[in-house]
Amino acid sequence: MNTREYIESGVLELYIFGKLSESENEEVQVYANEYPEIKQEIESIEKAIINLSYSVAPNLSLDNFNTIRKALLERESGVVTLKPKSNWPAYMGWAASFLLLLGAGFLYFQMNQNDTLLKDSREKNQDLQKSVVTLEEQNKNNETLLNLFKDENNKVVALAGQTVAPEAKAKIYWNQNDHSVYVDAAGLPEPPKGYVYQVWSLKMDPLTPTSIGLLEKTEIGKSRIFKVDNTMDAEGFGITLEPAGGSAAPTLEQLYTLGKV
Structure with a gap:
């Protein structure tokens, strides 16, 4: 079998997108188990999809993104097995849902981060206000003492x-x-x-x-x-x-x- 021609035929992309029939899906899975280069190409396509998804939320923390990436890439088979889709709009719905999930995760993380920054800012402001009050009291006390010591009466x-x-x-x-x-x-x-x-x-x-x-x-x-x-x-x-x-x-x-x- 000429694996290069098979890879360049576009069938693997259709497999990932769920556009093949059940028998064609089984054929791809057999070839993926038999030919390492086909399995590697499938994994590369999966990674490309993940990287595209990451571009939707570029500020997602590295730790959170790597957790999602690891969960998707380090499965035992290394191959995404999808149920065949009957039409292209169905695939687009799946892709949009996946991107929406990542975007929602990013927004949730960003909101928590903003809440933390806001809380820290409030605490620092309260500490600053206490320091100002303390300094004002000290200045007032020092002025009272000075007047007490200087009063000629x-x-x-x-x-x-x-x-x-x-x-x-x-x-x-x-x-x-x-x-x-x-x-x-x-x-x-x-x-x-x-x-x-x-x-x-x-x-x-x-x-x-x-x-x-x-x-x-x-x-x-x-x-x-x-x-x-x-x-x-x-x-x-x-x-x-x-x-x-x-x-x-x-x-x-x-x-x-x-x-x-």
């Missing part, structure tokens, strides 16, 4: 560490106009669980302590600057460690810092 009272905590220290910013009091507690150790620092305004003769607040919530971000109650006639300030909620009178054994105005 503020009297700065240094509080030194006492017997229970010699290394402790704090600063009082007491405004002589509006009588507001800020406490810089950066030099105080973290209080034990269940305890809180309490600030006292002191009159010295006789010694009369008045509570002006607890150091529970920072007034300015994470700077450990606390706003406590106003006081008008303090002669000194002290800070003690008290049970959570504070005490009616200072626990002198837990006096951490003390300073005179």
